[in-house]
Amino acid sequence: MFGRLFDRAAPLWRAASTLGDIIVVNVLLLLTALPIVTLGAGLAAAYDAARRLQADLDDGAARTFWRSFRANLAQSTALWAVVGSIGAALLAGWILLPIPELAVMKTLISAVYLLIFPFVWALQARFENTVGRTLRNAAALAIARLPWAGGVLVIQAVVLAVTIATWFLVPQALVLLLLLGYPLAVWASVPLIERALAPLLPAPEPESAD
Template structure:
């Protein structure tokens, strides 16, 4: 019984991971409050959760803040671009009154754009490149890995939209864990994809 609760035991390790995910979630919420900084906050979030895949997320708070500052400008440009596209798409959908010839392509494009977000901000967190190249590569990854993209969109929708809206009793756990837990699960898929493309060292070696 003592072994279960030992400092190197399974229960202790699980509780430690849960605490880390809660702290990371709080950091993300605080960093996202100005709304315009959500892109930078997402980049810092994926920076940490990608490193969690191989257990190198040391000094998590410091890593988050450093990544937020380092990648903030580029991530904000990408975030504003995404927001602009979604705003235009929503306006166009409302103007056509749901006509399927216009509505369905716009809906498809909107879902694709949303599915591109995790890839794009993960790329910003992991590599250095021009903003346009990051967005193009994120879109290509989303289109090349449709099953993973759909799974990641579904996870985000379930944890961040469906549960807090339709399962009110889960509102507090979602607020405490929802965003960071979503990123942790998504990072599992993204990390595997990036490792196949460039190798594990390229994914984990960049300083944050």
């Protein structure tokens, strides 16, 4: 019994290892967010690291994150200049234009933005493309694969709601959620994102019979 408890393949150890990886990625994402302009590269690296770690294609959370960050730095910075500006404009619209007649339009635009947002960074981490084509592909993918995109949006909204509820109801547990940060939502979203991306990925080659 005790041998199984300390077996690193046991569910308890795997869960602890996953939580540790999420915390590492969150710390690195926060570091890359400090200059603000490099946040896009940090987001692409977070999605890439989560995918690789879940698929056992990594060589450690930190190394995987930094390798992806460096590879995506230039393109993701340009993407962030566009995506971040749109997000800032939407936020300003909610704060500066509290007009009831505009609420429906602002809600719809914000929902579309949030649907597309994760796919921008997932696509950037997986494919080489121009800024414009990556944005168009992210929008087309989110709309064409709406059930999966909607699932991603629900997951990320639930993580945010749980964090806010914990803040008010169980503040003692808030530290853990803050340590996990946005990468917790990324980790939970990756399986759905991969399902949405499946039609764009090459089919695995069948294994040859011996």
